[in-house]
Amino acid sequence: MLVKPCLPLLVIRAKVVGKKTVSNAIKYNIQQIKMFKCPDQVIHAVFTAPSPAACGVTLDLNKEYLFTGKLETGRMYITLCGYNLPWEDLSAAQKKSLTRRYQSGCDCKIIHCTSLPCPISTTDACLWMDWGTNNGRNLACIKSNGSCAWQ
Structure with a gap:
């Protein structure tokens, strides 16, 4: 069976369970519920810029989201330009x-x-x-x- 390599774009449903500032980014710890693209990946955190002015996304703890983001050096990055909505919306x-x-x-x-x-x-x-x-x-x-x- 031929397996397509994962592109750097990920689509995931996850619950935000923690938040931490790391260097020049915000790290949101997540609990992965479903990976829609690149199903062999397991993501434990999403990273974003520290403010909306820098295209950073603000997320609520204990809420489920649909995230679209890029995989770079093993980390998933999300921005305001992506599609990152509460699952309930x-x-x-x-x-x-x-x-x-x-x-x-x-x-x-x-x-x-x-x-x-x-x-x-x-x-x-x-x-x-x-x-x-x-x-x-x-x-x-x-x-x-x-x-x-x-x-």
């Missing part, structure tokens, strides 16, 4: 997509658009430009017929 469709449909979107990238124009020049990406609406709460970026699209 996810819609039923989002939770279903994560637990049942996520694998079919693993070959797709999501390109975050913060201002127009937002060109996409590849078929393996979906454009995310959900400015103040909840349209994305019911969609998943899925590969179908050789290209990625919101479904």
